C-alpha cells in the first residue's frame with residue numbers, strides 16, 4: 300500500500316470520525332508497511348494502539364479494502380520497544396460475531412462492568428431478573444432512557460448471562476434498524492419464509508432502539524406479528540428505546556399497547572455519584588493494564604461534576620485523558636485534564652435558563668416563584684431575587700435588560716444593583732457563598 304492510499308484512508312476516516320477523534324487517535328498513527336495482508340503501524344504508546352485497534356480497527360480495514368488493498372489485519376507497534384506491542388492485538392474484536400444471525404455482542408458490556416446507582420437500579424434489577432432465565436415473568440421487558448445511559452450495555456449483559464447459564468438458548472440481539480433491513484432484504488429476495496422461521500425460532504429476542512420503526516408501516520406490521528408469535532410461544536422479548544412506548548412517534552397503537560404490557564423501566568439521567576462510580580471502575584481497568592499511568596486526587600471528581608451529559612462522553616473523555624498522559628508520560632493532574640479536555644468541558648457546560656434559575660432559587664429559599672418575580676420588596680423575597688439575578692448574570696448569556704424583563708419587567712439598573720449587592724455579600728457572608736455554590740452545582744446537574 301502506498302502512502303497516497305493511506306492518505307485517502309485518512310481523509311475518509313477524518314470525515315467519518317470527526318476532528319476530535321481523528322486528531323486524538325488516528326493522526327498519531329504512522330503507516331509503515333503492508334506485508335502478507337498485515338498492515339503495520341507505528342504508534343506512540345500501547346494505549347493508543349490498543350484503543351485504535353479496538354475502536355477503529357474495523358473501519359480502517361474497511362477503507363483499506365475498499366481501495367483495493369488486501370488487508371486482513373492491522374498491527375500496531377511502539378517503535379521504542381524491541382518487541383511489537385504484545386497487547387496491541389491484531390484488529391481486535393471487542394465485539395465477537397455471534398452464532399446465529401444476531402448483531403455482534405460487545406464482550407465488555409457485562410453485568411460485572413455495569414455500575415449500579417440510584418438512577419439505574421430498577422432497570423438493572425429487572426435486567427438481572429430476566430438474565431436468570433427460567434419461566435418468563437414479564438414480557439416484554441422494555442428499557443428506555445436518554446442517549447448513552449446504558450440500555451445497550453444492559454441488553455448485551457442479559458445476552459451474555461443467558462448464554463453463560465444456558466448455552467443451548469437461541470438468543471437473538473439486533474437493532475430495530477437491522478430488523479428492518481433484514482425484512483426488506485427478505486422481501487426483495489423472496490425469502491420471507493426464512494425470515495419468519497428465523498425470528499420465530501428464537502428463545503429470546505432483543506431489539507435495540509425500537510423507536511426506529513416509528514413511521515415504517517410494513518416493518519411495524521411484521522414486527523407486530525413476530526412479537527405476538529413469540530409472546531404466544533412464551534419466549535422472552537427485551538426491547539429498548541429512547542423514550543417510553545406511549546411516546547414513540549408514529550408507532551401503531553396496537554404495538555404501543557403490546558410494548559406496555561410487560562415491565563417498562565427507565566434509566567434516569569446519571570447523578571454525580573453514579574458518574575463517579577463509573578469513572579472509578581474504568582480507571583481500575585486502565586490502571587491494571589497500564590500501571591505506569593497515575594491519576595491525581597480530585598480529577599475524577601472534577602470530571603464527574605463537569606461532564607453530566609451522558610456516559611459515552613464521560614468515558615470518551617477519560618480515555619482521551621489516558622491516551623494523552625501516555626503520550627506525554629505525565630501524571631494526570633487537574634491542569635492536564637483542563638488542557639486536554641477543554642473542548643469537551645466547554646461543550647458539556649449545561650445551558651441554564653433564567654427560568655430554571657428562578658425555579659431552583661425559589662425552591663431553595665422556600666418561597667413562591669410568583670413572589671420572587673412579583674413586586675414585593677420585603678427582604679424574604681428581595682434577597683433570593685437578587686441571588687437569582689446574580690446567577691442569571693453568571694450562568695446565562697442574557698443581558699441585564701433581558702434578565703430584568705424576566706423578573707417581572709424590572710429595569711436593568713435594578714438587576715445591576717442586585718448583582719453588585721450579591722457580589723459584596725458573597726465576600727462577607729459565608730452562608731450566602733455556600734448557598735450560591737450549592738445552587739450553581741444543582742443547576743449544572
Ligand SMILES: Nc1ncnc2c1ncn2[C@@H]1O[C@H](COP(=O)(O)OP(=O)(O)OP(=O)(O)O)[C@@H](O)[C@H]1O
Pocket residue numbers: 408412413414415419444445446447448449450451452453508541577610611614
Ligand atoms: N452504569 C454504567 N456502568 C458502566 N458503563 C456504563 C453505564 N452506563 C453506560 N455505560 C457505558 O456508556 C456507554 C454508552 O452506553 P450504551 O451504549 O449502553 O448507551 P445507550 O443507552 O444504549 O445509548 P443510545 O441511546 O445511544 O443507544 C457504553 O460504553 C457503556 O458501557
